[in-house]
Amino acid sequence: MGTSFKGNKSFLPSKICVACHREMVWRRSWAKNWDSVKYCSDACRKKGSKSN
Numbered sequence: 001m002g003t004s005f006k007g008n009k010s011f012l013p014s015k016i017c018v019a020c021h022r023e024m025v026w027r028r029s030w031a032k033n034w035d036s037v038k039y040c041s042d043a044c045r046k047k048g049s050k051s052n
Contacts, residue, residue, distance in 0.1 A: 009025055012025050012026040013025075013026045013034070014026065017038070017039055017040040017041075018038045018039060018044075018048055019039055019040075019044035019045070019047045019048040020040065020047075022040060024037075024040040
């Protein structure tokens with residue numbers, strides 16, 4: 001992460017969920033595929049795939 005994080009989430013990148021339009025903040029589990037993350041949760045993923 002580097003020295004700028006220090007527990008302050010304002011330094012983390014964020015995106016808007018495609019389904020619910022809420023802001024989602026970067027998570028360590030999304031580190032390898034952050035560019036392809038579109039949904040904030042499984043519920044939003046299911047909701048988004050039904051509307052497509």
